């Protein structure tokens with residue numbers, strides 16, 4: 142019981158810090174509420190509000206460009222059917238192939254993690270992010286192209302950015318996988334620069350927790366966002382290649398280790414990009430909190446996932462999320478909105494084709 146109280150207090154402090162950040166974002170001019178999904182209201186139940194002296198959270202105010210003009214109603218007049226088109230396409234693709242939901246969520250992360258959410262990951266030219274080693278197993282490009290083609294015929298040309306399409310597709314993919322819904326703020330512009338070496342800096346599963354925290358912090362995301370967004374690994378797959386080091390650590394459940402070794406066929410693991418294992422060994426197709434309970438059982442697939450339960454900065458959050466499922470859904474919506482707001486471009490172009498910059 143004592144432990145649960147400790148977890149709760151740490152979580153309340155972190156969530157409080159985040160609420161302050163969001164409150165600041167909402168009070169900034171030109172941002173149309175709600176940036177916060179309605180589910181956020183349920184985030185902290187009254188019994189969680191313990192009378193503790195809180196240290197003053199250090200707030201780094203979002204820059205004006207970050208907040209400049211993202212709004213859920215951005216395309217209300219210029220492309221009223223946008224969200225219906227995206228949802229219909231994502232649903233159709235995921236119904237045909239459920240693995241596409243996870244792939245689209247990951248594609249969105251890899252976009253926002255490099256140069257912000259500017260669709261730089263979609264550019265398909267020599268030396269682009271998409272051609273990087275770290276992007277080898279990214280999928281979903283064709284789905285985004287198909288959505289873009291339909292949007293270009295239904296709405297005025299070059300109105301809806303590829304970055305916005307990818308962001309909304311990630312939300313719809315989450316819902317299709319059984320996860321939460323949130324309002325997507327729109328108005329991102331597409332970037333013109335995309336460099337493979339920058340894509341290779343995205344975490345690949347063998348980093349330590351400090352490196353992960355720093356990577357997230359550099360993008361305006363905090364430790365709670367790190368733990369929550371890593372919860373995306375409740376669905377989807379990894380190549381055997383990405384877990385090759387995990388197979389020789391001791392911080393792993395023995396039965397699980399044996400099963401992974403069997404699935405990955407040990408022998409040619411170093412080059413194995415074609416063999417996959419589920420990121421969530423227990424409920425691989427369902428978006429749920431079991432990812433966190435797996436970590437408690439030393440059944441995290443990626444080394445970085447498992448480390449979240451060993452490090453004192455993140456383990457209380459893992460424990461709280463494992464024991465209180467609704468927290469995961471509510472905070473996932475909030476953290477995904479934050480991810481979608483990373484370094485958004487407020488000026489620039491809307492591409493005609495998501496794979497190429499405009500001539």
Ligand code: HEM
Nearest residue numbers: 243244247250278344345346370373377378379380383445
């Ligand atoms: C915390 C740092 C992270 C690390 C180290 C990491 C690492 C990885 C790795 C190694 C894979 C498997 C890649 C492969 O071998 O094919 C993967 C898959 C995936 N990641 Fe992450 N990831 C991180 C954060 C995130 C975030 C923030 C999201 C989403 C918001 C995300 C969503 C996913 C999804 C959904 C998959 C499955 C993709 C599929 O099945 O196609 N990851 N991640």
